[in-house]
Amino acid sequence: MSKALIVGMTLMAALLTAANSAASDTVLAMVKPSLRQDSACKNLPSLPRRVATISKYDQSFRSKSVLNEAQRQERALQLAPIQAAIRQVLALARTDDGNAAMCALQGLRSWAIGKALTDMATSDANLSRDSFTGEITAIVLTLQARGISLNGEDEIRSWLHTLASQTMVYYDVKAGPISRRNNHRYWAATAVADLGAILSDENMRAWARASFSLGACQIDDEGFLPLELARADRAYEYHLHAYSALNRLARQLAGHAHHDLECSDRLGLLYALVADGAASRAAFEKRTGLAQRHPSRRQLAAAFMPPPTRGDLGTTSALDPI
Structure with a gap:
């Protein structure tokens, strides 16, 4: 076999390999777009399932208006990572980039799979969750405004339903006589109202x-x-x-x-x-x-x-x- 023929066959093999690789990438892009999105969704933050904070207010005062500084700092340290995680994903949802928005959806999926924020071990944890639920609904509403729906996202929908149901049960049955009737209840209802709209749930809207x-x-x-x-x-x-x-x-x-x-x-x-x-x-x-x-x-x-x-x-x- 001549040297020229060997060189020609080598070049042809290289070209075929490159062509096959390009074709494979094209098929992957058409059939599995989520794989490309997943690779761009590195370091998505997690959320805990269980939260057990205590009130920042000195409970010995009936008015609950005097801060206990040590408790305030401890509570802030526990809640800060949760707030940061939710706001990081909300920022992705708001980014003018389709891949970033899909990463936000993937973040919601991971939280749903992990049953995030569904084990509130204290009264303060239940009260604190309301603002987080409100910000999670903001992620969903932002994605919906960009044309990304929860159709087919059964795990996310089930998780959101759980958050709403637990919130309603807490204020109807478990909360103290003041919390179930004061500003905590109203803020909880703002989150439940949005979830009722997202999930088309009339019971949630009625509760709100x-x-x-x-x-x-x-x-x-x-x-x-x-x-x-x-x-x-x-x-x-x-x-x-x-x-x-x-x-x-x-x-x-x-x-x-x-x-x-x-x-x-x-x-x-x-x-x-x-x-x-x-x-x-x-x-x-x-x-x-x-x-x-x-x-x-x-x-x-x-x-x-x-x-x-x-x-x-x-x-x-x-x-x-x-």
């Missing part, structure tokens, strides 16, 4: 409506919420916190015009009370007999959004879930 009315019907003729007044020098802060949740909840439920929100007219009384700056603070000091703490800018931001009007309550809400 009942939670709104449970709070709004407590507002007295001057706009005060008795359970939040009990927070002593933090009463103004907690009224802002409660108003933010109730206002958000009213807007989330606004698309269901066939259901009236009981006591929705009283939300305006609470808004008038908290939205008047220094005058609002003075009103709380007069009512409680205690100098009130200065709310943070973030807390005061709640007062910049008036409650929905009756007309709004007949239209679909476009509220940002975050």
Whole structure:
């Protein structure tokens, strides 16, 4: 066999190998796009199944308004990785990149498989989970807005249903007599309302409506919420916190015009009370007999959004879930 022929055959073999490799890559890209996505989803954060935090407030004070600094720091250390993980995946969902969005979906899958946040060992853990559930729903809503649905994602849907069910059972049966009726319940309902929309679950939406009315019907003729007044020098802060949740909840439920929100007219009384700056603070000091703490800018931001009007309550809400 001539040297030229050997060289030619070698070149031909190399070309065939390259062609086969390219063809294989093309088929892989067409048939298994998830494999390419998986390789781009390195270092997705995990979430724990079990959480056992304790309250940051000194429980010896009836008002639950005095911080225990050591407990606050310990609690923050336990919750920070959870918050960081969820926000990392939320950032992926919001990234203007299709692969990143699919990585966010994969993150949800891994959390669902691991039954993340489904073993809340303490009351504080249950109360803390509500904000995390709200941010998880924000990931789903962000993906849906980008055309990525949960159709066929049975594990994720089942996990989200579990989070909602556990939340409702906790506040209906296990929570203390105050937590089941104060701002904690309203914030929990904002997450359940979104999950009800995501999963098309009317029981969840009904629970969210009942939670709104449970709070709004407590507002007295001057706009005060008795359970939040009990927070002593933090009463103004907690009224802002409660108003933010109730206002958000009213807007989330606004698309269901066939259901009236009981006591929705009283939300305006609470808004008038908290939205008047220094005058609002003075009103709380007069009512409680205690100098009130200065709310943070973030807390005061709640007062910049008036409650929905009756007309709004007949239209679909476009509220940002975050």
